Amino acid sequence: MTARCLWLFDLDDTLHDAGAFVFGALHESMGAYVQRELRVPPEEADRLRRLYWLRYGATLLGLVKHHGVKPAHFLHETHLLPDLEQRINGHRHDLAVLRRLPGRKIILTNAPRAYAMRVLQALGIARWFDAVVTIEDMAMFGHLRPKPDARMLRALAARLRVPPSRCILVEDTLQHQKAARSIGMHTVWMQRFGRRGSPVRARRQRWTMQPAYVDRTIGRLAQLLPAGKHWPTSLGNPLK
Structure with a gap:
């Protein structure tokens, strides 16, 4: 050692x-993901995202625990960010x-x-x-x-x-x-x-x-x- x-x-x-671009982009992509995968309106998607962040420290953990979301799928879909390198x-x-x-x-x-x-x-x-x-x-x-x-x-x-x-x-x-x-x-x-x-x-x-x-x-x-x-x-x- x-x-x-x-x-x-x-x-x-x-x-x-990250606040200049990444966090805003992730907010949108995670919201869209929750709406699409859980089939809920934008307001409910935002509520769940915030709730799980506060309760578990990460939105993903709440989605896995309560909705059976696959971590790899969530991480891939929400972090595509096509303009990342330029931003x-x-x-x-x-x-x-x-x-x-x-x-x-x-x-x-x-x-x-x-x-x-x-x-x-x-x-x-x-x-x-x-x-x-x-x-x-x-x-x-x-x-x-x-x-x-x-x-x-x-x-x-x-x-x-x-x-x-x-x-x-x-x-x-x-x-x-x-x-x-x-x-x-x-x-x-x-x-x-x-x-x-x-x-x-x-x-x-x-x-x-x-x-x-x-x-x-x-x-x-x-x-x-x-x-x-x-x-x-x-x-x-x-x-x-």
Whole structure:
């Protein structure tokens, strides 16, 4: 086992601005999918999509549990996004930090593999990651267990032969970070893209908070270099 840390990077709204195109397009494609497959009107489709997102952390999990939807079919149909490559918006100079960041680097995303690889190729950063872990890889006992499932995160660390204390999750979603911290992982809250898309009042209330399970907040990847200098003393230096 390497002595260096293992970086777990989320994808959407962490490494690129998913709010600029992807999230809106997925909202439409998922709504259309639910209408078509469940044969319900738009209002009911939207209600179910939101309900399952809040209850299970992912619309897909609710559709599988309550309607027998096949995960592969849902993921394929909703993530076709024909204009994706032309609409991806990242910051090239900031993304270049990934190449210099010490330690192993892995993508950990609830998105499907085909979509994730298209985004990474469009950003030109696929070669800087040791592996890409997508929702298809987050199955336990025959059921999908995407983020924020702490059991999945613990199993992933074991599979990668790295103790959770050597893992650093860089992520825009607080719920996912809370789960990571519950098993001993370090956490970095990426605020760059989410903060820009929030209303002014929401920015003041949400983005200035510092939950106990968040080790650091950043607005750009360059703030991770040199990462060891910025970690709380109580946590030690995860790069040693």
